[in-house]
Amino acid sequence: MALGSHGTGLPGPGKVDAFGCQLGKLEDDRQIISDNLAYYRKSSTSAAPGQVATPASDRGYLIGVSLKAGHRRRIFSEHHSRLYEFEQHSIYLRSFADSYKADLSGAFGFILMELSSGDLEKLADGADASGVSELSQVVAEHDPVLGGMAQALFSFADVEPHPSSLFVEQISSAIGLHLIARYGNGRIRRTNKREALSQDAATRAKDMMLSRLDGGISLDDVATRCNLSRIAFIRAFRETTGKTPGEWLAEQRLRQACDLLCSSPLSLMEISAACGFADLTHFMRAFAAAKGTSPAVWRRAIRS
Secondary structure (H helix, E strand, O other), rough: EHHHHHHHHOOOOOOOOOOOOOOOOEEEEEEEEOOEEEEEEEEEOEEEEOEEEEEOOOEEEEEEEEEOOOOEOOOOOOOOOEEEEEEEEEEEEEEEEEEEEEEEEEEEEEEEEEHHHHHHHHHHHOOOOOOOOOOOOOEEEEEEHHHHHHHHHHHHHHHHOOOHHHHHHHHHHHHHHHHHHHHHHOOEEOOOOOOOOOOOHHHHHHHHOOOOOOOOOOOOHHHHOOOOOHHHHHHHHHHOOOOOOOOHHHHHHHHHHHHHHHHHOOOHHHHHHHOOOOOHHHHHHHHHHHHOOEEEEEEHHHHH
């Protein structure tokens, strides 16, 4: 998992990104790369990026989620064009196999998701989806579920300098499952039976995650140790513990932090590092959200 961003003052006039957007017109350009999906947040308050165009390629699929209302795009085909209006959480899903040209106008703020054909196959296998080989192509379709998950991913990245790979993979799995279920051309096996982890598998999974409290551990590695796909592991772990792996790990960080605040002379900075928080600010924010007060005030109260 990688996260990055760059300011738009650096690109020269006319330079475009991999999606045909003019870089000089983007005020926000941020990316998060996970195992199966690559995410890009691109926006501008002053102007839309004008015309975008990409040649046909074998890159797979592009999914765009509109972050706000007021965006319009005229999409050109071989013999005609059509104007589409986008509201908040309107999406488009298109294949890179077809060349693309569109004129963009109005408010511009999108989260883009790129999914290769190979990664679509991996997601389908992990989701127990038989025969999913392609995704339906849609334009300006309202999908608040996908929009909410995509925004949650970047909202978390805005407040935590380095989102844990565990969190990113967890959100990516949920997004991948949603894409396959709603837009895939196959069927997902559905069952009312909820399978939990065995006691040994639950212990192995917890021990592995506790060994990396910073969340810098691959869900695939943990799932493999439990002989499950990533998606099946997340479901089974939640059935066993009542929490997702990310939620459980966040709880363990806070629990260890409380123990150290009670029993050790370590500074808040040292406790933050020992418990896997990104930095002191992240520790203080997470602690206050859970306990309703700061770590320092809580420590004084518990020791008095």
